[in-house]
Amino acid sequence: MITGTPAGPPASAVAITGLRVEQPGAPHPVIDRLDLTVGAGEAFGLFGPSGCGKSTLLRVLVGLHPYWRGGISILGEAVTPRTPLHAGVRRDVQMVFQDPYGSLHPLHRIRRSLQEPLQINGIEDTDGRIHRALEEVGLPRAVLERYPHQLSGGQRQRVAIARALSMRPRLLLLDEPTSALDVSVQAEILNLILSVRETYAPALLFVSHDWDAIAHLCDRAALMAGGRIHRLLQRADLEQPLPETLAP
Amino acid sequence: MHETPLLSVRDLTIAARTMRGDEAIVRGVSFDVGAERVALVGESGSGKSLTARAVMGLLPRTLSMQAERFAFDGRDLRALAPEGWRSLRGRQIALVMQDPRQALNPVMTVEAQIGEAIDIHHRGLPRTERSERTAAILRDVGLEPSARVLRALAHQLSGGMAQRVMLAVMLVNGPRLLIADEPTSALDHALRDQVLELISTQVERRRMGLLLISHDLQQVQRFGDRVLVMRSGQLVESLAARDLANATHPYTRTLWSCRPSAQTYRTRLPVLDRSSDTWSEIA
Numbered sequence: 168m169i170t171g172t173p174a175g176p177p178a179s180a181v182a183i184t185g186l187r188v189e190q191p192g193a194p195h196p197v198i199d200r201l202d203l204t205v206g207a208g209e210a211f212g213l214f215g216p217s218g219c220g221k222s223t224l225l226r227v228l229v230g231l232h233p234y235w236r237g238g239i240s241i242l243g244e245a246v247t248p249r250t251p252l253h254a255g256v257r258r259d260v261q262m263v264f265q266d267p268y269g270s271l272h273p274l275h276r277i278r279r280s281l282q283e284p285l286q287i288n289g290i291e292d293t294d295g296r297i298h299r300a301l302e303e304v305g306l307p308r309a310v311l312e313r314y315p316h317q318l319s320g321g322q323r324q325r326v327a328i329a330r331a332l333s334m335r336p337r338l339l340l341l342d343e344p345t346s347a348l349d350v351s352v353q354a355e356i357l358n359l360i361l362s363v364r365e366t367y368a369p370a371l372l373f374v375s376h377d378w379d380a381i382a383h384l385c386d387r388a389a390l391m392a393g394g395r396i397h398r399l400l401q402r403a404d405l406e407q408p409l410p411e412t413l414a415p
Numbered sequence: 416m417h418e419t420p421l422l423s424v425r426d427l428t429i430a431a432r433t434m435r436g437d438e439a440i441v442r443g444v445s446f447d448v449g450a451e452r453v454a455l456v457g458e459s460g461s462g463k464s465l466t467a468r469a470v471m472g473l474l475p476r477t478l479s480m481q482a483e484r485f486a487f488d489g490r491d492l493r494a495l496a497p498e499g500w501r502s503l504r505g506r507q508i509a510l511v512m513q514d515p516r517q518a519l520n521p522v523m524t525v526e527a528q529i530g531e532a533i534d535i536h537h538r539g540l541p542r543t544e545r546s547e548r549t550a551a552i553l554r555d556v557g558l559e560p561s562a563r564v565l566r567a568l569a570h571q572l573s574g575g576m577a578q579r580v581m582l583a584v585m586l587v588n589g590p591r592l593l594i595a596d597e598p599t600s601a602l603d604h605a606l607r608d609q610v611l612e613l614i615s616t617q618v619e620r621r622r623m624g625l626l627l628i629s630h631d632l633q634q635v636q637r638f639g640d641r642v643l644v645m646r647s648g649q650l651v652e653s654l655a656a657r658d659l660a661n662a663t664h665p666y667t668r669t670l671w672s673c674r675p676s677a678q679t680y681r682t683r684l685p686v687l688d689r690s691s692d693t694w695s696e697i698a
Binding site: 332350 | 574603674675676680686
């Protein structure tokens with residue numbers, strides 16, 4: 168579905184109104200009456216305890232969870248449940264998962280994992296794009312011939328980010344990209360995300376249960392609890408330590 | 416540590432047998448643990464968990480271990496037979512692991528799980544006393560010994576509750592040294608302090624020794640007395656937890672300052688120079 172005027176960049180990367188998400192078979196909705204707007208180029212954090220619906224929200228946005236109702240528009244295009252995203256938008260939305268080991272095919276060399284999305288989207292000069300993406304995430308080209316199990320956790324997460332970056336996304340969904348990593352490696356990945364912001368300025372939706380990581384990275388954030396947005400936080404709120412009463 | 420330390424390790428080396436010969440993974444590590452809280456910190460792969468496993472006598476068979484001294488309460492552990500280890504483990508030295516839901520038996524109730532630990536070291540204990548001990552240890556770890564808790568299976572417990580149960584299983588036989596291997600990294604951030612606070616108070620109340628393995632230096636500063644820093648299988652620094660903010664070794668300094676926070680908004684975090692390790696392996 169293509170609506171609106173194509174001229175000019177959309178004011179918001181994500182606009183959600185009255186979203187209700189269900190899990191087939193579950194008695195209660197996972198997300199209920201959720202409204203959220205993320206501006207173009209904005210880094211937005213989603214903070215909340217396990218099971219509050221923050222990861223589900225990302226899965227809805229990327230089209231992995233079809234059971235929802237409500238209004239969602241991504242990069243200015245309205246989205247319909249159970250309908251694939253328009254190819255252009257699909258390419259512009261990329262996701263990085265918590266466990267990079269689970270998101271890379273164990274029997275495919277890194278080269279193939281990086282090539283596939285480029286080929287599917289008919290992008291020429293795959294080698295050029297791959298080499299550029301590897302450079303951006305600070306990995307040597309030699310990793311292309313490796314399998315995921317031959318890399319460390321931090322290296323695997325860099326590969327996952329390189330794969331997302333190779334599509335030059337305008338919306339990057341990050342689902343706890345550092346929580347499986349050591350603090351020292353987390354610092355490297357957070358620096359990498361900062362460079363990505365500076366170079367490409369995509370909108371970031373960063374899911375984490377680490378308050379400090381959100382305060383480090385995000386311009387705004389939302390506290391989620393029980394499938395709803397409990398409180399919206401501006402940058403000034405993020406400068407404050409997390410109040411006990413809001414802790415999940 | 417005025418008298419004999421609980422645990423005394425000198426020049427510990429752990430090596431893997433490979434086709435190219437023995438390759439040392441832990442090299443010349445020496446430390447003592449008394450009735451105090453000692454933290455062993457370092458990145459993944461620095462050898463801290465292997466060191467802890469060696470203390471439990473749980474090294475995989477593919478690894479070999481050597482030490483100048485390796486003693487618990489003055490008793491040499493180097494030549495300890497399997498029976499010796501069995502009487503030591505759980506009774507004298509206990510281990511709390513990272514993910515309680517993986518460490519707990521999935522088909523045993525909380526009550527049976529604690530009961531099993533008691534039976535192993537106190538065979539023939541009267542049933543009433545066994546339940547009394549179970550109830551008491553659950554209260555110690557902050558759980559009400561109600562029927563709901565006693566009959567719960569691991570998957571019915573929240574992460575925080577499961578870790579409390581794990582701790583109860585470990586403490587029920589009154590060990591003198593507790594090894595906690597990243598006991599909170601599988602838990603939500605908000606729960607981490609609670610669980611460590613609990614471990615810390617229990618250790619203090621029971622006048623035990625604690626070997627806390629962690630990669631989070633801020634956490635370690637709050638819950639440790641002394642800190643041992645490991646990198647690539649070697650001990651690079653040993654200091655008091657309160658001095659962590661003024662550590663001298665560059666590795667420790669980076670580990671200390673690489674945590675993100677509101678103050679580091681839009682700035683780059685300090686990172687380690689990896690030119691010497693993993694990267695060169697791949698390039």
